[in-house]
Each structure stands twice: as structure tokens, then as C-alpha cells.
Amino acid sequence: MTNIKSIGSRLHFWGLGVFFLTLKTYILYKIGFNIPADNYLQEFILIINPISSAVLLLGLSLFFSGKMRNVMVIVTSAVATIILYLNLVYYRFFSDFITLPVLFQTNNAKNLSSSVLELMAFQDLFLIVDLLILTFLLLKGKIPTVSKKKVEAFAIVGLAFLLFFVNLQIAHKERSELLTRSFDRELLVKNIGMINYHIYDAFIQSQSKTQRVFANGSDMEEVIDYRNQLYKEPDQDLFGIAKDKNIIVLSLESIQSFVINKTLDGEEITPFLNELIKESYYFDNFYHQTAQGKTSDSEFLLANSLFGRDSGSVFFTHSGNSFNALPEILGEDGYHTSVMHANNKSFWNRDVMYQSLGYDSFFDINSYEVNEENSIGWGLKDKDFFEQSIDLLKSQPEPYFTKFITLTNHFPFELGEEDRLINEFDSNSGTLNRYFPTVRYMDDAVEHFFTRMKEEGMYEDSIFILYGDHYGISENHNKAMSMFLNKEEITNFDTIQLQRVPMIVHIPGHDVHEIKNTVSGQIDLKPTVMHLLGIESEYDIQFGSDLFSPERDSFAVLRDGSFITDDYVYTKGVCYSKPYGWETITSNCEPYMDKAQQDLGYSDKIIYGDLLRFY
Numbered sequence: 001m002t003n004i005k006s007i008g009s010r011l012h013f014w015g016l017g018v019f020f021l022t023l024k025t026y027i028l029y030k031i032g033f034n035i036p037a038d039n040y041l042q043e044f045i046l047i048i049n050p051i052s053s054a055v056l057l058l059g060l061s062l063f064f065s066g067k068m069r070n071v072m073v074i075v076t077s078a079v080a081t082i083i084l085y086l087n088l089v090y091y092r093f094f095s096d097f098i099t100l101p102v103l104f105q106t107n108n109a110k111n112l113s114s115s116v117l118e119l120m121a122f123q124d125l126f127l128i129v130d131l132l133i134l135t136f137l138l139l140k141g142k143i144p145t146v147s148k149k150k151v152e153a154f155a156i157v158g159l160a161f162l163l164f165f166v167n168l169q170i171a172h173k174e175r176s177e178l179l180t181r182s183f184d185r186e187l188l189v190k191n192i193g194m195i196n197y198h199i200y201d202a203f204i205q206s207q208s209k210t211q212r213v214f215a216n217g218s219d220m221e222e223v224i225d226y227r228n229q230l231y232k233e234p235d236q237d238l239f240g241i242a243k244d245k246n247i248i249v250l251s252l253e254s255i256q257s258f259v260i261n262k263t264l265d266g267e268e269i270t271p272f273l274n275e276l277i278k279e280s281y282y283f284d285n286f287y288h289q290t291a292q293g294k295t296s297d298s299e300f301l302l303a304n305s306l307f308g309r310d311s312g313s314v315f316f317t318h319s320g321n322s323f324n325a326l327p328e329i330l331g332e333d334g335y336h337t338s339v340m341h342a343n344n345k346s347f348w349n350r351d352v353m354y355q356s357l358g359y360d361s362f363f364d365i366n367s368y369e370v371n372e373e374n375s376i377g378w379g380l381k382d383k384d385f386f387e388q389s390i391d392l393l394k395s396q397p398e399p400y401f402t403k404f405i406t407l408t409n410h411f412p413f414e415l416g417e418e419d420r421l422i423n424e425f426d427s428n429s430g431t432l433n434r435y436f437p438t439v440r441y442m443d444d445a446v447e448h449f450f451t452r453m454k455e456e457g458m459y460e461d462s463i464f465i466l467y468g469d470h471y472g473i474s475e476n477h478n479k480a481m482s483m484f485l486n487k488e489e490i491t492n493f494d495t496i497q498l499q500r501v502p503m504i505v506h507i508p509g510h511d512v513h514e515i516k517n518t519v520s521g522q523i524d525l526k527p528t529v530m531h532l533l534g535i536e537s538e539y540d541i542q543f544g545s546d547l548f549s550p551e552r553d554s555f556a557v558l559r560d561g562s563f564i565t566d567d568y569v570y571t572k573g574v575c576y577s578k579p580y581g582w583e584t585i586t587s588n589c590e591p592y593m594d595k596a597q598q599d600l601g602y603s604d605k606i607i608y609g610d611l612l613r614f615y
């Protein structure tokens with residue numbers, strides 16, 4: 001009895017720390033991350049899932065003795081709090097949880113600073129209340145200092161594992177094969193807890209590194225077989241139409257198709273793009289296929305016709321791979337290839353990755369005159385960016401392939417009064433409200449670019465490819481979005497349809513203009529560009545197909561495994577029929593499920609195994 005009593009008093013302070021951390025995590029799940037619980041079991045799992053990691057983390061402090069032991073309770077608790085908080089800030093932007101590769105992108109941190117302030121809130125201070133209480137108790141000297149008992153420390157660590165095991169068993173009742181099947185991060189956090197999720201993530205990341213070591217040339221044969229089935233013949237009229245012309249690619253930041261041909265308070269949101277579409281090929285069922293790597297993922301898709309990673313950014317984790325990328329192929333065809341983007345060259349690891357992809361030059365922030373007057377939000381304003389880029393374009397040997405990456409229409413969508421051409425929207429989401437004027441501004445900047453190209457006599461010799469890099473408005477703003485779209489609610493079906501981004505191919509002097517409805521995505525850009533230039537792509541390893549090919553399958557798979565066909569949308573395990581988004585029997589979607597999984601699976605296999613080094 002006395003023994004139990006003495007253990008009790010020895011673990012008194014420690015237990016309080018565990019209690020606080022568990023409670024805090026649960027409150028954060030509910031308020032900060034809005035993790036829903038559909039039934040009592042799920043709610044119960046949410047309450048208990050922080051316990052095992054709290055016991056484990058704070059248990060480490062029991063390996064210390066004397067005063068240090070109590071100090072370490074506070075220190076480990078603070079570390080856990082920092083992890084929670086980083087996730088919270090990240091979640092407010094991406095509606096997602098951090099994965100390890102993203103954490104190591106420290107270079108990005110300083111660039112993100114303008115967004116970060118926007119994402120922090122005064123009430124976040126609640127997160128340190130328990131740390132203050134613990135510190136106060138410790139300083140008041142009421143907490144006994146205890147000597148180290150190794151057995152006790154090990155027992156507690158053992159207890160942590162036991163608790164985790166129990167947690168996992170209960171979670172499996174709710175969701176079987178949680179750790180073995182493909183999953184989404186919210187499900188993981190919901191079932192095994194935030195800290196345990198990070199431990200699991202670390203394990204997965206290290207696994208992907210080992211995959212390269214064990215990959216060999218024969219893995220490639222299977223991939224080639226699959227890829228051969230995918231190849232589609234180009235359209236004979238358009239094959240080679242852009243031969244020897246300059247190729248201008250505009251990566252338009254955060255623009256989604258729902259703004260095209262729409263008005264706000266009677267004003268067009270994208271008047272220039274709306275006009276341009278009438279003189280171009282416009283793809284109105286074109287999807288972004290990016291995940292956490294955002295812009296960089298879209299760049300990867302364009303260059304390789306391979307998918308980025310489902311978590312983290314392939315630009316960071318696999319920049320050392322061998323590729324057979326578009327810039328390199330065009331380089332061999334006599335093109336000078338470049339990127340213009342007024343940001344630090346190391347952001348998203350671009351400087352390193354661009355070399356692997358075979359770009360000849362990268363005009364980064366150092367090529368531009370950037371000052372307070374011509375900057376907003378993330379940096380140089382788009383109009384100034386385009387204006388200053390004209391001379392840079394001219395400095396290049398022809399023919400060139402140049403990609404511009406715009407910046408102004410980036411979260412948090414800041415804009416100076418002088419650049420506001422339309423009103424903000426009026427809803428409960430400041431983000432969505434501000435989005436429209438910045439989209440309008442970007443549209444204006446693109447118009448300015450076209451005008452200048454014409455003035456400089458550079459327009460006629462070029463072809464233009466414009467596409468949205470990824471969504472700008474996350475599901476966090478569904479309520480406001482439903483107001484804008486005049487819908488009762490945004491369903492999972494709507495969410496997928498909102499992943500459409502504009503895609504325009506503008507060929508000066510070409511008099512066929514069409515709206516193309518083929519379901520497609522960024523994965524299709526590379527073969528399309530190659531065929532327009534008259535370069536065969538039959539033997540390239542790629543998972544997209546020429547947008548103009550008469551043979552192409554109307555199909556797009558998103559990075560999370562959702563897919564879209566002419567008639568159906570499949571997402572989160574449910575098959576919907578188009579265009580109204582009615583739930584329909586799964587067997588309607590079944591014929592495409594294998595293709596969706598295989599496209600993603602083989603693409604991942606190539607990247608994780610670095611298989612192109614064998615090709």
C-alpha cells in the first residue's frame with residue numbers, strides 16, 4: 001500500500017503533465033482541427049488517442065532524477081505543444097497535417113512568413129496555459145524532487161506501448177487496416193493521435209528511401225508494359241504546329257475554373273481570359289493533380305508527366321533522381337529552356353530540381369528589381385513581374401521554352417487599393433472575399449503581358465499555354481463558397497469539381513478555336529507540348545496523354561485517388577454520377593478503379609525506386 005502511495009506521489013507532477021497534454025490535444029482536435037466524430041466510439045478514440053504518446057514523451061523525463069526530472073516534464077510537454085502548434089498553423093492554410101519532408105523545408109519557412117502571421121491568432125496562447133501552471137507549481141517549490149528509478153521509467157515506456165496497442169485495437173474496430181491500406185492523414189490523426197501519426201510518418205518516409213536501394217532494372221519492365229498500353233497517337237493536324245516557335249507557359253497561381261466566365265457585382269472576374277478563351281483551345285474539364293507540394297507538384301507534373309508524392313514534396317525528396325523531363329528533351333531539340341519566377345531560388349528546392357529537370361536557366365528574384373512599391377504579399381506584383389520579364393525573354397536565344405510562375409494571387413490574397421479592379425465578395429470568409437480582386441488583378445497582369453508581347457513583336461512567333469497550378473480556396477471555406485455558387489452546401493462531389501483549373505492553348509494565327517470537354521489533368525501537359533512541337537513521345541515513360549489526341553480516354557485521377565470520367569466522379573469511396581452529383585452504385589465506377597490505382601502506383605514506383613536511372 002505504502003509502495004503504491006509512494007509511486008503515486010513520485011508520479012504526481014508527471015501525471016498532471018500527461019493529463020494536461022491529453023486534454024489540450026483533445027480540445028485542439030475539436031476546436032483547431034474541427035475533427036468530426038460521427039459516433040461515440042469515434043469520440044472516445046479522439047479522447048484516448050493522445051494518451052499513449054503523452055505517456056511516452058513525458059515518460060522520457062523519468063529517466064532523469066532530482067529537479068531535472070520535473071523540468072523535463074515541462075520541456076517534453078513544451079516540445080509536444082510546439083508540434084501541435086506547427087500542425088495547427090499548417091492546417092489553417094492547407095487543411096492538412098504536416099509530414100516530415102515538409103518540416104525539413106526550412107528554407108520555405110522565411111518565405112512563408114507573410115502567410116504565417118495571418119494564420120496565427122491571439123487565442124492560440126491557450127496552448128501554453130498548462131505549461132505556465134506546471135512552471136508555477138515547480139517554482140513555488142511544492143513539487144518534491146525524486147531520485148531516478150530506472151524500472152519505473154521503463155515500466156512507463158512499456159505502458160505507453162500497451163496503451164498505443166489498445167488504442168490501435170479500438171481504432172481498428174472503427175477503421176480496419178488503418179496502417180496498411182492507403183489512407184488520408186486526417187483518418188490517421190483521428191485514430192492514432194497527432195504525435196503517433198508523426199512517428200508513423202517518419203517510418204514511412206525512411207521506408208521510401210530504402211525502396212531506391214532495393215529497386216533494380218527489372219522493375220522497369222513492368223512499368224514499360226503498362227505505359228505502352230497508355231500511349232495515344234497525336235492529332236495529325238496539330239502535330240508539329242508549334243515547331244520552332246517559342247513556347248510560353250504561364251503557371252497561374254491558385255486560379256480555379258469556377259471564376260471563368262463568372263461575374264461578381266456585375267463585373268467579370270477574368271475578362272481577359274474570357275476573351276482569350278474565345279481565340280484559343282480551352283479545356284474546361286482540366287484538373288490540377290497536386291498534393292502538398294502545390295506549385296512545385298504542378299511543375300513536376302508538367303515536366304515529367306509523372307505524379308508528385310501523396311505527401312511532402314517530390315521537389316525536396318527526389319531531386320536527385322534521374323528524369324527524362326520536358327526541358328531536357330526540348331533542350332536536345334535545340335530549345336533554350338528557362339523559368340521566370342521572382343522568388344528565392346531555393347524555395348521549394350527549385351534551384352536543385354530545375355537542374356535535374358534540365359532547365360538551362362532560372363531567372364529568380366535576383367534577376368528582378370524588387371522593392372516595397374512594386375511588391376505585395378509574397379513578393380513582386382504580377383504586372384511588374386511580366387513587365388520586367390520582357391527584357392529577360394529577349395535576352396534568350398531562340399527558340400525558347402519559358403515558364404512564368406505568377407505570385408500575386410496567392411493566399412492570403414493581399415492587394416493594394418490601387419490594384420483593386422473589382423469588389424471583394426461579401427461572406428464569412430475573408431480569404432474567399434479577397435480572392436476575387438486578386439484573381440482579377442492576375443487577369444489584368446496577363447493581359448498586360450500579351451499587350452507587351454504584341455508591342456515588342458514577340459507574339460506572332462510564340463504559342464501560349466496557360467494553366468492554373470492548384471486550388472486557391474480550400475474546403476475550410478465551403479460555407480462561403482456555397483454562397484458564391486448559390487448552392488445549399490458543398491458536397492464531396494462539388495469539392496472534386498472545384499479542383500478544375502483553367503487550361504488554355506493559344507496559337508497566334510491558328511483559326512480553329514474550341515472548348516474541349518475531355519476530362520484531363522496536368523499529367524497530360526508534357527505529351528501535349530511535345531506533340532505540338534512535332535516531337536514523338538511514344539517511347540517516353542509518362543502517364544498522361546496528348547490532350548488533342550482523338551484516341552484519348554476522358555479521364556483524370558487526382559493525387560488522393562479520386563478520379564473523374566465523362567460520366568462519373570469517384571471520391572472518398574463513393575461513386576457519383578455527373579452532372580448533378582447523385583450518389584450511384586459503386587459498380588459504375590469500378591471499371592476505372594484499377595487504372596486510377598495503377599497510374600498512381602506505377603508513377604510512385606518510378607519515383608521511389610528512381611527507376612528512370614535504368615531507362
Ligand code: GP9
Pocket residue numbers: 293294295296343347405410
Ligand atoms: C512560391 C510560389 C507559391 O514560389 O510558387 O508556392 P505555393 O505555395 O503555391 O506552392
Ligand code: MN
Pocket residue numbers: 253254294295469470
Ligand atoms: Mn501555387
